[in-house]
Amino acid sequence: MVNETVLKNFFKYVDENQDHYVDRLREAVAIPSVSSDPDRREDVFRMGNWLIELFKKLGISYEAVDVGNHVMSGKTLKLPPILLGSYGNDPKKKTILVYGHYDVQPALLEDGWNSDPWKLVEDSTGRLVGRGSSDDKGPIIGWLNAIEAHQKIGVEFPVNLKICFEGMEENGSEGLDDLIAREADKYFKCVDAVCISDNYWLGVTKPCLTYGLRGISYFNITVSGPGRDLHSGVFGGTVYEPMTDLIILFSKLVTPNGKILIPGINDDVAELKDEEMETYRSIEFKLEELQSAIESKTNIYDNETQTLQARWRYPSLSIHGIEGAFSAPGVKTVLPCKVSGKFSIRSVPNMDPDKITACVDKFLREEFGKLGSENKLQVECVHGAKPWVSSPDHWNFVAAANAVEKVFNCKPDLTREGGSIPVTLTFQDALNKNVLLLPMGRGDDGAHSTNEKLDRHNYTEGIKLLGTYLHEVAAIKST
Ligand SMILES: C[C@H](N)C(=O)N[C@@H](Cc1c[nH]cn1)C(=O)O
Numbered sequence: 001m002v003n004e005t006v007l008k009n010f011f012k013y014v015d016e017n018q019d020h021y022v023d024r025l026r027e028a029v030a031i032p033s034v035s036s037d038p039d040r041r042e043d044v045f046r047m048g049n050w051l052i053e054l055f056k057k058l059g060i061s062y063e064a065v066d067v068g069n070h071v072m073s074g075k076t077l078k079l080p081p082i083l084l085g086s087y088g089n090d091p092k093k094k095t096i097l098v099y100g101h102y103d104v105q106p107a108l109l110e111d112g113w114n115s116d117p118w119k120l121v122e123d124s125t126g127r128l129v130g131r132g133s134s135d136d137k138g139p140i141i142g143w144l145n146a147i148e149a150h151q152k153i154g155v156e157f158p159v160n161l162k163i164c165f166e167g168m169e170e171n172g173s174e175g176l177d178d179l180i181a182r183e184a185d186k187y188f189k190c191v192d193a194v195c196i197s198d199n200y201w202l203g204v205t206k207p208c209l210t211y212g213l214r215g216i217s218y219f220n221i222t223v224s225g226p227g228r229d230l231h232s233g234v235f236g237g238t239v240y241e242p243m244t245d246l247i248i249l250f251s252k253l254v255t256p257n258g259k260i261l262i263p264g265i266n267d268d269v270a271e272l273k274d275e276e277m278e279t280y281r282s283i284e285f286k287l288e289e290l291q292s293a294i295e296s297k298t299n300i301y302d303n304e305t306q307t308l309q310a311r312w313r314y315p316s317l318s319i320h321g322i323e324g325a326f327s328a329p330g331v332k333t334v335l336p337c338k339v340s341g342k343f344s345i346r347s348v349p350n351m352d353p354d355k356i357t358a359c360v361d362k363f364l365r366e367e368f369g370k371l372g373s374e375n376k377l378q379v380e381c382v383h384g385a386k387p388w389v390s391s392p393d394h395w396n397f398v399a400a401a402n403a404v405e406k407v408f409n410c411k412p413d414l415t416r417e418g419g420s421i422p423v424t425l426t427f428q429d430a431l432n433k434n435v436l437l438l439p440m441g442r443g444d445d446g447a448h449s450t451n452e453k454l455d456r457h458n459y460t461e462g463i464k465l466l467g468t469y470l471h472e473v474a475a476i477k478s479t
């Protein structure tokens with residue numbers, strides 16, 4: 001049984017120290033730890049060091065594992081350290097592994113932010129706006145705040161905690177799978193279950209536990225031809241233009257209503273069974289919540305079930321951008337000599353990353369051949385991760401559901417997630433343990449988008465939720 005007095009004191013302490021936690025998040029957001037930008041790599045290291053200082057303050061023993069180098073945009077860069085922390089080592093207690101990431105997506109004021117993305121600001125409704133607030137700095141700091149609160153109220157921590165924080169999640173989690181394989185029987189040996197707080201509620205009111213993720217295959221397709229950028233007046237009409245070829249290729253990938261046109265891609269999608277249909281009926285989700293999150297009525301489907309299915313159990317293809325293309329304001333009449341188009345495919349059971357790459361490569365080469373262009377095409381899958389679906393019946397999920405009831409006074413929805421957290425399946429397979437996704441933020445947080453936020457309420461209740469989950473884990477029979 002969980003000691004209710006302990007929880008009451010813990011909740012009270014968290015409530016009374018909210019501003020301290022917000023200040024801590026503010027410090028973290030101020031470090032622009034963008035893993036996909038070579039010029040920001042030092043900041044990713046700075047963020048790792050910031051966490052190490054907090055580990056030291058909280059008495060968490062740690063190792064900052066150097067996982068070597070990688071090449072990005074032609075530059076050899078050091079990979080940020082993977083932080084492995086241990087808090088407690090009592091053989092009578094369960095051991096929970098928590099994972100999160102300290103890198104973030106890029107953000108520029110001119111993308112449409114209402115304030116500097118690296119300065120956490122709180123609006124009048126308690127929205128804490130700043131890059132990484134929800135994805136994933138709020139949640140990772142949430143675990144550490146929960147430890148600190150226990151120390152301050154003088155309460156024994158209910159479990160042994162193993163921590164794995166990486167700085168490359170938004171850029172393919174390089175080095176992590178190998179480290180987990182190496183450490184499965186060492187650092188990760190005593191782990192009883194895994195908890196990841198790195199996704200979002202479905203809507204804005206109801207907490208959820210998540211048991212599925214889509215996979216991702218991220219592609220770069222480069223079309224090159226002329227030896228340098230050219231004047232379109234002087235050379236336009238006389239040369240094969242890389243941008244024209246690329247746009248034609250892009251136009252062949254997907255229809256406006258999301259149907260992927262690459263032969264073979266949809267072949268392995270798991271069949272929809274009656275039991276799965278049942279799972280959509282009980283979920284509290286309204287199209288209005290989606291429309292509010294996307295700030296428009298540009299949704300493809302006019303009902304909730306099809307919308308959820310499109311997000312969770314069918315693949316999607318999104319076009320993200322073109323490197324090398326002129327994008328600044330003004331009228332530059334350039335003809336770019338080399339452009340790289342970026343798109344990704346979110347995959348679902350039973351799709352396989354290698355087969356996806358083979359289908360994409362074959363299709364693009366065939367379509368490029370049809371253009372009769374003298375330019376060159378290069379197709380590269382930058383990173384690929386498999387989808388993941390697990391069973392929410394495990395004690396790990398039951399403990400989390402109990403915690404949701406204690407903190408939010410309601411039963412959580414059981415959801416799948418449209419996004420990807422590549423390491424989830426790795427942990428499940430390498431450690432042979434249950435993995436639970438326990439989100440802190442709301443569906444309208446705008447992760448990866450402009451004006452990303454984490455509501456103060458979600459942050460503070462989230463700290464309580466993570467701590468209470470650990471108490472529930474300690475109290476539950478784990479057979
Ligand atoms: C759900 C998680 N917070 C997240 O945002 N994951 C990213 C992972 C990724 C893969 N390539 C680049 N980023 C995502 O789903 O896009």
Ligand SMILES: [Zn+2]
Nearest residue numbers: 135170447448
């Ligand atoms: Zn993310």
Ligand SMILES: [Zn+2]
Nearest residue numbers: 101135136198
């Ligand atoms: Zn994330």
